[in-house]
Amino acid sequence: MAPARVTSTREAADWWRDAVIYQVYPRSFADSNGDGTGDLEGIRQRLPYLRDLGVDAVWLSPFYASPQADGGYDVADYRAVDPMFGNLLDADALIRDAHALDLRIIVDLVPNHSSDQHEWFRRAVAEGPGSPLRERYHFHPGKGEDGGLPPNDWESIFGGPAWTRLPDGEWYLHLFAPEQPDLNWEHPAVADEFRSILRFWLDMGVDGFRIDVAHGMVKAEGLPDLGGSDQLKLLGTDAMPFFDQDGVHDIYRAWRLILNEYDRDRIFVAEAWTPTVERTANYVRPDELHQAFNFQYLGAPWDAAELRAIIDSSLDAMRPVGAPATWVLSNHDVTRHATRYANPPGLGTQIRTPGDRALGLRRARAATLLMLALPGSAYIYQGEELGLPDVTDLPDDLRQDPSFFRAQGQDGFRDGCRVPIPWTREGSSYGFGDGGSWLPQPAGWGELSVEAQTGVAGSTLELYRTALAVRREQPGLGDGTDVVWHDEVPTGTLRFGRSGFACTVNTTGSAVRIATPGRVLLASSPVTAGGDEFELPADTAVWWEV
Incomplete structure (x- = not known):
């Protein structure tokens, strides 16, 4: 039996300051209709599991209408649910049921770019050069006598040029895949549209937004050349003319005013890759966002001195702005920490080898207790409570990470952390659904399942359940800034x-x-x-x- 849920003594408006937030990657969590893909109804049915696990909130990766060129981070309609996940009624039921279980729901927001199938972009392409809709993106003529060279030397995070040329001769900017054109946040219609999108989902009852590429959106004036030949990385922290520009903070101040129109317990969370934790702290000043992911901590090696230094610098950076630190070990973009810690340090956050599985799990369990003991908010990625490793041997022809197929780009091994999680020892897709799974699950997955670990003393699942219960019960654990x-x-x-x-x-x-x-x-x-x-x-x- 799961430990009894203990209500936090913290005021409801400040719940997020020491919250434990569980990330669900909808495609890989639970499949209710047997089509091999997770969906909103599957998540809704599993909410009691998350309640009993002891988390405070659930963050849902994108479930919007999308061609799925990048796992839903290419949004065609921000106010619609993609049919593969359900519909708006399913979203409404999920939010209502979560609230009935004392769970909050945070949804992903993708404001840096849209899908190339978004109505704005499709019309902009169809109407050709000079269309007013092209001003909502970054369309530019090329360089050279015939305009055959990209407007600048920026590279896509996923590899290759960050520009694609249309048959009419103009180029458009996409810092990610060509199917993800960057929006031009200097155009007032873009700002108006996202203010409306925020209100749409707030009116639906969501409790907050995780902002994808929160450090993007604003580009340096004139789109200057980068001047270097090193390939960019999705999870890099170098200073770039298209990331972490000061203008993004004007956007978030305007958004905060909208959030303040609603209940005071709604929040914003920034995915902001910045050169330093001090730059990250800029995103969580009192009139901007509430939390920002601590990627410096995620990338730290399993080393006491380095961990202590990053913990100290993180707390020192957040203290002057009055924001809590956040701690995270895994997510949908990086190798699971049970596999990172199973390999020698220095291999980065996308690793292709399984390493020493027993060593990785032992370190991962210890790292979890360390993380949950720190003051601030902690994030758990689905399946880490089962001790899941990355699946490092997926066949190339089954991979779906777009960066895998683009030369010299991101390593492209994010599929390994996105394999559907196991719920039962046996059965089709180990209880994920009745129709298999969109990525193949490895043999032996059932022995790591929820069923196999529930009630088993010493299992990783029971370690998480107990740790989260103790965290709630122990006075001050997770609270404070020191x-x-x-x-x-x-x-x-x-x-x-x-x-x-x-x-x-x-x-x-x-x-x-x-x-x-x-x-x-x-x-x-x-x-x-x-x-x-x-x-x-x-x-x-x-x-x-x-």
Whole structure:
């Protein structure tokens, strides 16, 4: 039986400051109609599982009408549900049922670009050069005598030029796939349209928005050449003339005014890849957004000194703007952390080899307890509570990540973290649905399923359930903006805490002797504590009541 849900003592308007938010990738979560693809009704049916897991909110990746050139991040209609996921009535039922279970719903918003099948873009192409609708995107003549060269040297995140030429001779900008033309946020119609889209979904009852490519939208004046030959990366943090421009903050101040017209507990979350955590903090100033993903933390190696440095810099950056730090280990764009930690450091966030599975899982469990002990809000990606690894051996002909098919671009291995999750030991697609799954699930997936782990002492699922219950019950856990470090610990270990609580972490490959802080609340690996000292096993985290 799942631990009893304990209501947080935090005021409802501030729920997000220490919330645990669960990301659902709709295509891969639960399939209600047996077509091999997850849908909104499947999510709705599984909401009690998420309630019992102990999360506060559910973030849904895009389910809008889309040709699916990039997993739904190419939106053709921002006010419609794609038929593969259901319809608006299904969205309404999902939101209502979530609220009845004391879960909040956050939806993805994709404002940097639309689909090339969006009505605006289709008409702009059809009407040709000089069409007013072309001003809502970035259409430009090319360089060279015949205009045969792109307007500048920008490269697509997915590989190749960031420009595509139409038969009429003009070029259009797409920082991602050609099917994702960038919108021109200097045009007033674009700003008006997204203000309307925000109100549409707020009126539907959503509790917030995760903003895709929140650091995009505004481009440097004149679209200057980058001047370099290094291929851009989706998850990079270099300064670029099309990312993290100061003008994006004017957009978010205007959006915040809209959100303030509604209940005060609605929120914005930024996906903002920036050069520094200080630049990230700009997005969460009091009159802008509420949270911003901490990608510096996500990319950190399993190393005590580096983790401590990033934790300190993250908290230091957020404190002056009064925003909580956020912590995340996995999402739909990166290799699952159970596989990242199974491989040597330095391979990046998209890894092609399974590595040492047992080592990766042991570190992943410890990393989860570390993350959930930190002050601020934490994000969980679907399936990580099962300890799922990335599927690294998918056949090339079954991959659907657009960057996989474009030379010299992003590594293109995001499909591995998007394989549908297992619910049962056996059956078609291990309980995902009755009609198989859109990406093949590996043999043995059933032994990692919800069914296989529920009620099993020491399973990764029960570790998550217990950790989230303790996090709710333990006073101050997840709250605040500071940690108190204890420096008298062996090299490669961490100890921090606050009044009544401590967390110890060993990131080394060997057990270490460490002072006993108090009574064990929870451990990522079996421990025996007694006396003044105890042995902290390799790659293990322990929570203590002190």
